[in-house]
Amino acid sequence: MLRMLLIGYAYGIRSERQLCSEVHLNLAYRWFCRLGLDGAVPDHSTFSKNRYGRFRKSDIYRVLFEEVVAQCCVAGLVTSEGFAVDGSLISGDAARTRRVEGVDAIRQADSSRPVREYLEALDAGNPVHPSEARYLSPTDPAAAWNVKEGRGKFGYFNNYLVDTEHAVIVDVEATPARLSQEIVATKAMLERVSKRHILRPDKLAADKAYGTGPFLGWLSERSIVPHIPVLDRQHQTDGLLPREVFTFDPDKDHYTCPQDKILKRSTASGDLQVNRYYAKETDCRLCPIRQQCTRGRFRCLSVSVDEPIRQQTKALQDTEPFQQSRRLRRKVEMLFAHMKQQFRFTRLKLRGLGGASEECLLMATVQNLRRLARLRRSGMQTT
Numbered sequence: 001m002l003r004m005l006l007i008g009y010a011y012g013i014r015s016e017r018q019l020c021s022e023v024h025l026n027l028a029y030r031w032f033c034r035l036g037l038d039g040a041v042p043d044h045s046t047f048s049k050n051r052y053g054r055f056r057k058s059d060i061y062r063v064l065f066e067e068v069v070a071q072c073c074v075a076g077l078v079t080s081e082g083f084a085v086d087g088s089l090i091s092g093d094a095a096r097t098r099r100v101e102g103v104d105a106i107r108q109a110d111s112s113r114p115v116r117e118y119l120e121a122l123d124a125g126n127p128v129h130p131s132e133a134r135y136l137s138p139t140d141p142a143a144a145w146n147v148k149e150g151r152g153k154f155g156y157f158n159n160y161l162v163d164t165e166h167a168v169i170v171d172v173e174a175t176p177a178r179l180s181q182e183i184v185a186t187k188a189m190l191e192r193v194s195k196r197h198i199l200r201p202d203k204l205a206a207d208k209a210y211g212t213g214p215f216l217g218w219l220s221e222r223s224i225v226p227h228i229p230v231l232d233r234q235h236q237t238d239g240l241l242p243r244e245v246f247t248f249d250p251d252k253d254h255y256t257c258p259q260d261k262i263l264k265r266s267t268a269s270g271d272l273q274v275n276r277y278y279a280k281e282t283d284c285r286l287c288p289i290r291q292q293c294t295r296g297r298f299r300c301l302s303v304s305v306d307e308p309i310r311q312q313t314k315a316l317q318d319t320e321p322f323q324q325s326r327r328l329r330r331k332v333e334m335l336f337a338h339m340k341q342q343f344r345f346t347r348l349k350l351r352g353l354g355g356a357s358e359e360c361l362l363m364a365t366v367q368n369l370r371r372l373a374r375l376r377r378s379g380m381q382t383t
Contacts, residue, residue, distance in 0.1 A: 001042055001050060002064060003033040009359075010366045012344040017044040052113070056354055061361040066196055068368045069170055073197060077166045077375060082227075083201040084164050084329040085189070085210065087157035087175070087182045088336040091347040092143035092356070094154040099135040099145065109138040114352040118142050128176055128353055140351040144176035156348065156356040159185040160335060160364065161193065163201075164328035167335060168371060170199060172364040174356040183215050190222075203227050205325035211313070213306030214273070220309050227325035229317065230310050241293045243301055255301055259287055263301055277301040339363060 007029055008019045023029040024041045035041065055061070072078050100106065103122065109115055118141040121128055128142045135145040135152075143154035159182060161171040171189035175181035186206070193199045203225040211231040219226045246255040246263065255263040255277050261284075263277040277300065284290055284298040293299050304310065316322045339345045345363050348356055 001047060002060070004029075004042070005047075005362055006366055006369070007032060009343060009345070009362045010370070014344075014349050016047045020044045051350070051358070056358065061358050061365075065172065065361045065365045065368075068365050068372070069168070069197060072166075072168045072368060072372055073199075075372060075376065077168050077372065078163045078170060078197075078199065079165045080163065080199040080201050082164045082203045082205065082325055082328065083170070083190075084162050084205040084325070084332045085160065085182075085186050086206065086329070086332040086336070087159040087185070088339070089146060089148050089155050089177050090158050090345070090356070090360075092137070092140050092154040092156055093348050093351050094137035094140040094143050096151070096153045098138060099154070100138055101135060103136070106136050106138060106141050112139070112351075114140045114142065114355075117352050117354065142176060142353045142356075143351075144178045144181075146177035148177070156353075156360075157182060157185070158336075158339075158356075158360045158363070159189065160332055161186070161189040162332045162335065163199075164205065164325070164331055166371065166375060167331040169335065169364045169368055170197065172357075172360050174353065174360040176353070179209055183210060183212065186210065186215075187218065190224075200224075203321070203325055205329040207329070213304040213310050216309045216313055217306040220312075225316070226309075226313050227316065227322045228313065230313050232310075240295070241289075243303075246301060257293070257299065259283075259289065261287070263299065273305055275303045275305060275307075277303065335367060339367065343367075 004019060004023055007023065008014065008016075011022075013019045013022060020041050020043065023033060023035070027037075030036065030039065033039075069078070100109075106115060107119065115138070118128060129136065129144065133144070135154075137143055137154045140154060143156060145152055146155050155177040157175045157177050159173045159175060160169050161173075162168065163170050171193050173185035173189050175185045190201075190204075200222075201224055204219060205227045208229040208231050211226075211228045216226050216228065216230070241258070245258050248255050253265055257263060257279065261279055263279045265275055265277050279299045281298045284294060287293065343363065343366065345359075348359055350356070350359055
């Protein structure tokens with residue numbers, strides 16, 4: 001049945017009833033599924049019983065995916081010198097017109113399996129959605145409302161971690177389609193490949209959505225060079241002088257404004273993620289450029305504690321290795337394009353986060369198998 005599912009995702013056969021019919025008639029499919037000429041093809045209802053039963057409980061889809069990744073490693077297709085990460089939006093099996101506001105409306109909905117799974121996770125203190133989620137689907141509440149592609153719809157992100165040498169997918173993580181989940185998924189994937197396959201990349205390429213200070217610091221702690229554009233909102237000054245015009249003295253840990261006044265760091269802010277530097281009210285009161293600098297009584301600069309790693313990452317952006325990683329990152333986008341155009345994987349068949357994970361793992365397994373077969377057939381020299 002696992003081999004039949006792989007055929008279904010490889011050739012865009014989403015209906016299990018149609019898949020059984022195709023395997024029954026196609027000799028190549030029979031050979032791949034080891035059925036022979038007279039082997040009995042499982043009934044389509046058997047898939048549902050196993051997908052929602054022993055298959056999901058045993059986590060067999062991830063075991064299958066990791067076995068294929070291990071074969072790619074043995075074939076020399078994974079070097080772990082550089083990885084790239086990205087996520088692609090996949091529509092959920094939930095109508096955009098049937099949306100409700102608030103969890104109370106979900107509790108009053110029909111007690112279907114996706115609803116039960118969502119409420120169990122919520123009651124266990126592990127909510128799939130934050131409490132401030134605007135819309136929820138009564139048929140698949142784990143799917144997040146997303147407006148990335150224009151009109152809002154419920155969906156999931158299919159997150160890929162890819163080795164950029166031969167575009168092998170080394171890990172997959174399905175998450176609700178919210179930008180904040182992409183970094184969470186990336187951390188989980190990097191830790192998992194390090195544990196399962198002893199793969200630790202030297203550098204990681206991603207787009208600007210991953211360029212937050214805390215994530216860059218997290219990568220630096222693990223000796224992974226972030227080839228990621230820094231997410232910078234310093235230009236959003238509302239017409240006031242930007243932080244670039246202030247000079248920082250690392251030895252004395254203070255800033256100097258354009259009028260040569262000192263802004264000292266306060267230790268009473270209580271925020272462990274941000275350092276705040278304050279000017280004296282008397283200095284700002286008599287300042288000739290006060291209207292350009294602040295609308296309050298004094299100027300305050302909020303500086304992230306991850307500012308050093310942000311500056312180090314910015315210094316890499318003009319180097320050739322950084323630009324090379326940016327070019328190689330397109331291989332992730334290529335995989336997503338193939339996934340949607342060649343394999344027609346644009347909408348999920350199963351509901352719930354577990355169903356999304358299952359389908360994303362099967363899709364990634366098919367893509368890796370095709371990559372493995374193609375490179376072996378081309379006579380590539382492997383170690």
